[in-house]
Amino acid sequence: MTTTNPATMSAERFALETRNMHIYYSAFRAVKDVSFGVERNKITALIGPSGCGKSTVLRSFNRMNDLVPGARVEGDVLFRGQNLYAPDVDAVQVRRRIGMVFQKPNPFPKSIYDNIAFGPKINGWKGNKGEMDELVERSLRGASLWDDVKDKLQQSGLSLSGGQQQRLCIARALAVEPEIILMDEPCSALDPISTLRIEELMFELRQHYTIVIVTHNMQQAARASDYTAFFLMDADRAGQLVEYDHTEQIFQNPKDSRTEQYISGRFG
């Protein structure tokens, strides 16, 4: 098992860190012995062939796997030195700190304004209408959607284009002020121009947030990420971390021959 870790592990440096993580769906082991650290204020891309467990790993970072009956995580997932799967940790609190953007844009069938206000409200936000207006504007600007929608905040979020909807979902995630944003193939339903806008947005967000993104698009991983983790299934279909390093390193000088084969499109 080649699990490469760049430099030493430390709670300061890593926003998230997994140690010997195994993930099961009932009896089936989907992910096997993954250990790596996600660097703070960087973009980390998870790549690998379909079914190798990228989404599963991503969902384990904010305990979305809890929603799948039978799903189980073994080993440690450390966030600020605290194991997310310790018995006294509440998944609700974890998700407030670690937000998620899904593959298919999923705005609520509510107005654009209410889509953004939903998160703060359910999390016990206190403030007046003016402050909420500010928060909504700040979140929409953060997702560079403000100029597109500032005149139609009361229209349904579903009336936006696909790319705008995805940025609305990002804005919605920003509104609860998370530290980490997880994105599962956020551009797979978007055209190239919307994709580029999301990538630009990711670079802007990197100043304040740590981003983990799953992607099937090799160019996207190469141009839009700082670190890349390559996953692959082993003989019993359990996903494993093959190689984890700086993105340039992975794409220009991979250590593992399987990584090289995959990124040059020869298998997977």
Place this chain on the structure above:
Amino acid sequence: MSTDTAPRSRGRLPEGDELHRNVVGRQRVGKIWQSVLLACTILGIIVLGLLLFNIINDAFGGVAVQSVVPEEEIFTNRDPASLSQAELIAILEEHLRSRILRNLEREQPLIERSNADLIELINAEIIKPEIVAVYPLNEYLFNRAAITASLAEEHPRAELSFKSWLSSDFLTSPMSSRPELAGVRTAVMGSLWLLLITVLFAFPLGIGAALYLEEYATDKLFDERSPVGRRLNAILHRGSSIIQTNIYNLSGVPSIIYGMLGLAIFVRALESFTSGSFLGATTDATANGRTIMAAGMTMALLVLPVVIISSQEAIRAVPNSLRQASYGLGATRWQTIWKVVLPNALPGILTGTILAISRAIGETAPLIVVGASTFIVTDPSGPFSKFTVLPIQIYNWTSRPQVEFRAIAAAAIIVLLIILLSMNALAIILRNYLRSKRVS
């Protein structure tokens, strides 16, 4: 492309002429089935049309009215309006027996009554117009000659006129043993009260159970680490899966069985509640447990499985991506259910529930078992009154021999249908309104 050389065992697709014949054959089969389906539809429409025709035919039509004493004879060919009060009183005194006159005087002296009142009195007590024959609409419209001929023979003084048995009087009068005077007010009010109680019980219970089964049933409520907790979890899980699999069976149980259940539980065992005596004052001393409350709870039980099933379907139709979005923002499960699942499922829940409950309005059997009255003239005054409902009233009327009762039964059926259709319309309007509110 030729398959000549292919080994026989590989089979062969039709080509050329054979292909043509094959396609024509398959198209023909399709056409035949299409006409069969069309025939089914037409048959259904015809049956529905016949049903409507039947009802309308009975609810409207002609009546032949004949007075006991001819009007001209009483008023001696004068216009009643032109007569003086003294002349009218004279007519009354001439034709009525002294005992009846004395009674009338005691109610209100005749001299103190207005002319119009006196004329009405003469009409009701002396002339006494009576319905001597009733004709359904089609006979009245298309068989006039035969009707007039038979009338001329049997009731020479009778006058034929059009009558709509469905009238404002019919809607506002209580039950009566005389069909011309009987109305559906008591029954309509009973039906509406029953509806209210049914909704009050079935709606929250049904939606609650559906939410539990859809959103919580797979949950581990107790601590899995202790053996007792594990055991309790297993029992809960077992229980909800038994309910889940049997809910369809429950919705198919004949309604009369729910009636017997209601009789045993709500009428007998819970009598102190359903009779209202727990509140101290019973509104209806003779009702015992046979009240709107008991019937409403029985009906709620009857529609509960359907309410649960349709609510579950509506809840299941809420896209999972919305639940995930909510959880992803740090919502608790209850917040997700209350703020995301329920608002999005509500249009579907309401439609399904209203349709289920509107079926209950047409139910008769369980209500007879739990003791709905068949003849009652006082309006229900609250959930603890005796009551009757439209279907029972209709049943009661259709089982009487006089044709007049058949006519008012048809009119009552129209009232029932209008209530049902307006509930269904309400369901559709509500659903569209809620949908438009969510999306636009």
